[in-house]
Amino acid sequence: MIAQTPRLELYPDRIGENAKIVYDLCHAHGATVAAVAKVTCANPSVVHAMMRAGADMVADSRIQNLMSATALGLERPSMLLRIPTPSAAHDIVRYADITLNSSLGSLQVLSEAARMLGVTHEAVLMIDVGDLREGVWPDHAAKVAKAAAALPNLELVGVGANLACYGGVIPSVENMRLLVDVRNECRDASGLELPLISGGNSSSLPLLASGKMPAEINHFRIGETVILGSNVLDRSDWPGTRQDTVRLVAEIVELERKPSVPIGLRAQNAFGETVEFDDRGTRLRAICNIGRQDTSVDGILPQDPGIRVIGGSSDHLILDVEDATTPIHLGAEVAFTPNYGALLGLSTSPYVEKIIRRG
Template sequence: MTYTTPYLELYPERIKANAKSIIDLCHRHGIQVAAVTKVTAAHDVVAHALEDAGADMIADSRITNLRSLGESGIALPRLLLRLPAPSEAQMVVRNSEISLNSGLHTLKLLSEAALAEKIRHGVIIMVDVGDLREGIWPDQAVDLVKAAARLEGLEVLGMGCNLACYGGVIPSEANMQKLIDTRNQCRKATGLPLDILSGGNSANLPLLACGQMPAEINHLRIGEAIILGRNVLDRSPWPGTRQDTFRLFAEIIEVGRKPSVPIGERGQDAFGGTTDFEDRGIRKRAICTIGRQDVVVDGIEPEDKGITVLGGSSDHLILDVEDAATDVKVGDELSFFPGYGALLAMSTSPYVAKVVVRDK
């Protein structure tokens, strides 16, 4: 079948194999895995691959994605990753079994919504151990857990933290111990078991693999390491995984030899930026049918190592093809491997077709 470019190929068997490798590693250490679907916009084929690989939960940041996961037949508990908005309390309890939380106001609204639905909603209280994104400060955690425990519509399942997403703080024995100590203080103060200790995300895997993860950590929320097979601390390949789980294809619409530095007085580009150009003389260049509206242009790697991404505008991807392995021409399709940001953008773009490819 022929597809209009740009299109994104996804390989569910490869994703499933990645997931099984990482989930098995976690399970051997007594850690449950909430497999994260958000970078694929909760594509149902990806979600079922994660379920088949043995994930314990399915997690996403968008309520609409969690709803679609339920509608696609996913039987696993659904975890809402982003802190719930107060205005979405009813939707949260209807479309997720568990959510991450850090504030009493929202917890009260979730409790009210759960009671109205005649259910109990599970919550994990988030603690900020240094990355400075979501989470209550450790010295305020006891009071919040006490208050949450009194809300009839909620079950306080445990505590969690997030690292390496905003501040780039690397998971360590020290910050994991801070989470453990905070949980233990809350346990003592409330009598709640607080069984779940959700220590973070894909960034925690190196700590686990080198044997330094404290045994009390029993839950991780893993996305990129499974989906793209990457160690998220340095983007190196994660052992036992594949990195060819997704491929972007874009069609060439112009080829020509041009200078490598723009000619004339320069101001800002269409996105308000300025670029320093290296003068490499006259070079063969190509333009493809995708741009910054649909993809992070510096987050894609040409499959042909002789091709270089120069940049892009809203709808044009500009390439240096002087050293391409083949004599590229207008109408050819070029393939690229996406990084996390690029995949995230393409997954949510209606202009990029999604094509499921089954390995034979």
């Protein structure tokens, strides 16, 4: 059977190796780990690899992915990372054991949904410690926690923070200590134990590895470092991990020698951009069967060092293959390593075949 293109090749065994290294680091600190496979749309093979490596729960930002993960029979708690949508409260309570919340209003909606379904739902109160994405401002947190403690069918189990996503703020001893202090204030105000302190995502791993992470931080939500083997603060390789965990393969559908600068009067392109071009003379150019509808073309790196991505349209990827070191011809396959953003698009696109590779 001929493999289709474009295709995304996933290597769950290699991802599992990465997961074991990262999870062992977290467990040595006394923390539990939520495995985040959202960048692969919770691909079952990837989720299973993370579970076998020792993840304590499965987490995702999309309730649809959690529904799929729940169907795998993992027998581990599920956590919804995205702020709950009020209109989906019943599905959220049904398929997510724990949610991350940033307002009393969200907690009230979940409480009512849980009451109607006859279950108790667990919630984490997110605290904004500086990244300015989701979270209650620290000086409001105790008031929210006290009110949440009175809600029926809802158990506030801890606090959490998100960093290095929107504002790029790096996890530090100072902002992690602030999170611990806020938890203590919420504990005093509410009378709840609040045992869980979720100290962030993969961006928290460098602080953890340095030995400076406060001991009270006992939960992490880890995705990118496991799946791509990268330090998310600078995208360097995380020590001991593999980076050959995912691969994009596209196919050449046109191969022609052309000038490197368009000819004629130019306006904006199809995406409203005004593009500048480097004049490198006449070059051998290839067009592949993938485009910006499927991925971020700026986020894919050709595995052949002699190939360069020039740009892309909705459906086509344009390459300079003049200096390619691998055979280039019509119908030839070209392999790429995607970064996190590109992988997210590839996983989401229904036009990209997903293939599991073992070993």
